[in-house]
Amino acid sequence: MSRRMRSILEVTGIYLVIGAMAVIIFYPLAWAIGLSFSAGTSLYSTSIFPKEPTLEHYRWLFTSPDSNYLTWYRNTLYVSTLNSLLSVIFTSMTAYALSRFDFVGRRSGMYAFLLLQMFPVMMAMVALYIFLNLIGLLNTLIGLVLIYVGGQIPFNAWLVKGYMDTISRELDDAAKIDGAGPIRLFIRILLPLIMPILAIVALTNFMLPIFDFILPSIILHDKSKYTLAVGLYQFVNERYSSNFTVFAAGAILIAVPIAAVYLFLQKYLISGLAAGGTKG
């Protein structure tokens, strides 16, 4: 009997801990959601459940002539899509070369780039700023995409190469005997098999421009060129207390679709992480 009591007490304790964590997790999020529906701009009068909920801030984002929200959303989607697409193309090409061919400098090159990548990027940004200025791509979304694509190659090429290495070479040999050239071998045989890892590359590179804030804030100057992260940050910083409710509304419209995608994909992310991270 005492043993059953102990077990019940323990389970209750576990639920209490989980309940406390749930409160800690939900409180800030609920506060922001409440804020976005509160009337007025004052932060003083806010509570999680506003007395007179209103959609005025959401309406402002989409209809006010002062609002650049839709432009920022479009810019972000443009950068994200292009980055995701180009990253997959360049990464899979590089990974194919690294995984299937022997050539001079293959291994040491891979090593070197991964380590160099760890260098803190602040100073690099000054250099990239001057370089983009030199080739006339400063303050353009294309310039931003090029830097993202180039910067992601080492890590992702390493990831995809690792995945490709697990695919048997006998498959290659069989295809070669059937007369397939290297391009056809890649597109017909390998590409379908590495789709899962390419999906992860595509997803992370789609998300990166949505989260990233430093690089676009240095490269993009015009309000009409901002991505969401930079735009919303500058917007709040202009007039902190009076813009925060609108910021909350704008932030929620970004957070909800992203959170939905993550929670939808959580199973794959977790198993992919566990497989990739623990194999090493």
Next chain:
Amino acid sequence: MDIHIERAVRHGAHKPWLAVTLSVLFAGLGQLYNRSYIKGIVLILLELAFIITFRDFIGLGLWGIATLGTIPRVDHSIFLLVYGLLSLIMLAIAALIYILNIRDARVQAERIASGWQRPKLRESMKQAYMASFPYLLSVPGFIMLIFVVIFPLMFAISLAFTNYDLYHSPPRHLVDWVGFDNFVNLVTVPIWNQSFLSVLSWTLVWTVVSTTLQIALGLFLAVLVNDRRVRFKRLIRTILILPWAVPSFVTIMIFSALFNDQFGAINRTILSALRIAPIPWLTDPLYTKIALISIQVWLGFPFLFALFTGVLQSTSQDVYEAADVDGASRWQKFRHITLPHVLFATAPLLIIQYTSNFNNFNIIYLFNGGGPAVRGQTAGGTDILISWVYKLTFTTNNYNMAAAISLIIGLIVIAFAFFQFRRTRSFREERDQ
């Protein structure tokens, strides 16, 4: 048989050393001597084009990087430095192609000397295509890497050895090479070494405490939820993963409003309900640090929770049953079975957690801009190395010091990562095993 020997003797007249010498003199000449006319002409044209197109630029660049300009207002030192670095990169690429050209001339000439028959044009084109295919694949990525990773790195390293700051900023003034002065100043000049020491120690405390706490919380919750008596596991996991799913720049800014001294809900709602006086979250360095660590734990534990859950789910139950038979207590089972297994399996990712928190710019900058400011220091009270570098670069324009500090951070992180990567299997050659 006779024909073979005859041919070898006839071709013995072909001298590899002559091919090499010719190729050294001008790319493609050796190939012409080897009677590879197409290859030879292409190489000659390439070298001519390179010389004609880039001669002036490279000349200017090399002069620029050596002197950093001589006349203020006319020579822009930083642009000259950039031209110089780009020239060096182009020269390195050209040298690489040149070396390949010489090697090709020698190999080809040796083959001819030992009586090799030139295949038909079509056949040799195909061979060339196959041999160069991996390069064709990796060249686009490689070029982007050079300009996005290597070139900025060279620039940053160069700046660390110049005096480029507010008082030496082009076009009005020239920048000069100063050797190791910046590093010496960082250690000896009071305003620098005090900032450096306090920032470095807080960076280390921040990295160790916040990362360890988020790992501990993630593991604790993963073990709790994994208990077989707990129900609604899917729902609970979804809730606990939520902070990971929300974009972090959004959450950090929400937190910075929540912690705001005047109107933040933490002071106004929670603490006042508990009858505690408002706490200066954003103006007192100690409280800002506590807030930052709490927020980072909030942001970071879900990822680790997910990771540990994945590992725990794939752990075999046999060991635990054996331990039960031996009468092991729950703590003993956790201490001797779960903990070593989980930590061992996830070690590389845990190390990446530490390095990424070491360079976690976003949370420091977005929460309170590294503030509150500290009198007599160039860094704010909660600045970590990376956010201090940002301030030095974009606020006070101490580019030289920022570069020197970046170099130090880079070496620490790279050394750390290097030892880690050496231990992971992905880096060993699969075919060697």
